[in-house]
Every structure is written in structure tokens, then in C-alpha cells.
Amino acid sequence: xxxxxxxxxxxxxxxxxxxxxxxxxxxxxxxxxxxxxxxxxxxxxxxxxxxxxxxxxxxxxxxxxxxxxxxxxxxxxxxxxxxxxxxxxxxxxxxxxxxxxxxxxxxxxxxxxxxxxxxxxxxxxxxxxxxxxxxxxxxxxxxxxxxxxx
Numbered sequence: 001x002x003x004x005x006x007x008x009x010x011x012x013x014x015x016x017x018x019x020x021x022x023x024x025x026x027x028x029x030x031x032x033x034x035x036x037x038x039x040x041x042x043x044x045x046x047x048x049x050x051x052x053x054x055x056x057x058x059x060x061x062x063x064x065x066x067x068x069x070x071x072x073x074x075x076x077x078x079x080x081x082x083x084x085x086x087x088x089x090x091x092x093x094x095x096x097x098x099x100x101x102x103x104x105x106x107x108x109x110x111x112x113x114x115x116x117x118x119x120x121x122x123x124x125x126x127x128x129x130x131x132x133x134x135x136x137x138x139x140x141x142x143x144x145x146x147x148x149x150x
Contacts, residue, residue: 021086024071037063039102039129042091044118046111049076051084053091053117055098064094068113084113088120095126102127108134 009017040063043054052067068083071090077083095103103126107114122128 021072024090037098037100039104040095040098040100041104041106042095042121043106043108044114046084046107046109046114046117048079048111050078051087051111051113051117053087055091055094055100063098064091066090066094079111079113081113081116084111084117085120087113088117092121092124100126102129104129105131106134107131108136110135 037057039058041056041058041060043056045052045054050068052065054065055063057063066087068078068080068087071083071086073080073083073086103121105118105121105128107118118131
């Protein structure tokens with residue numbers, strides 16, 4: 001095997017990438033609602049590969065969703081805390097456009113982006129009613145293998 005080369009981006013490339021991400025975050029949000037909704041559920045799903053935020057009304061009908069991949073992050077960058085905070089900023093703009101005041105937050109998954117997404121949401125002035133961790137936890141697990149006979 002040969003030497004591994006690390007590709008370093010120039011400052012110009014990094015600035016272009018940052019501008020592209022910020023433009024995606026600030027892009028207009030298309031939202032369809034027939035009635036005024038004051039309360040919503042926000043589901044944060046964070047895996048090792050991506051962070052997905054979904055905003056629903058109290059009945060569970062999806063009003064808006066966004067993810068790190070939708071904002072232009074690719075590959076391993078989608079699972080980073082930075083990408084999760086940018087996704088949360090995009091969700092905050094959608095919440096402001098919908099004029100939702102009260103939010104219930106449900107967090108699911110074990111990824112690194114869940115904490116940063118929650119922190120980005122918490123400091124935005126919403127009335128957060130509750131945080132709930134709904135990550136599935138196995139109890140008793142799978143059936144063990146048979147003992148080996150020699």
C-alpha cells in the first residue's frame with residue numbers, strides 16, 4: 001500500500017462551501033397549512049450517518065422536514081454536530097414562518113448530532129414544553145446461540 005494523501009482545501013474552497021451551506025439554510029421554506037397551528041412536535045432523529053428533523057402538528061401530520069443531506073452535506077460530514085446545528089437552524093426558520101410558539105421535542109438515535117441540534121433549538125426563544133428520549137432500548141435482547149459441542 002502506498003502513502004495516504006490528505007487533501008487539504010484552500011481558504012477559497014472552504015468559504016465557497018460555507019456560503020453554499022448558509023444559502024441552503026436561508027432558502028425559502030415552502031409550507032402548506034390550512035389552519036393556524038400554535039403547538040407542534042419536533043422529532044430529532046440522529047444516526048451515525050445523518051441527522052433528520054421533522055416538524056409535525058399535534059396529530060402527527062408532517063408540516064416540514066429537513067436533514068443534513070438536504071442542506072448539501074455529503075458523506076461522513078452529514079453525521080457531524082456542525083451539520084446537525086445547521087439543520088436545526090433551518091428548522092428554526094420554518095418554525096418561525098409557521099408561527100408555532102410551543103414545541104414538544106422527541107429525540108431518537110445515538111448519533112453525535114443530537115446534542116448540538118437540541119442546543120441550537122433551545123436557545124431560540126421557543127416555549128419548549130418537554131424533551132423526551134424515545135430511543136429504542138432492547139430489554140433481554142436476542143436469543144443466545146446454542147452451546148458448542150466438541
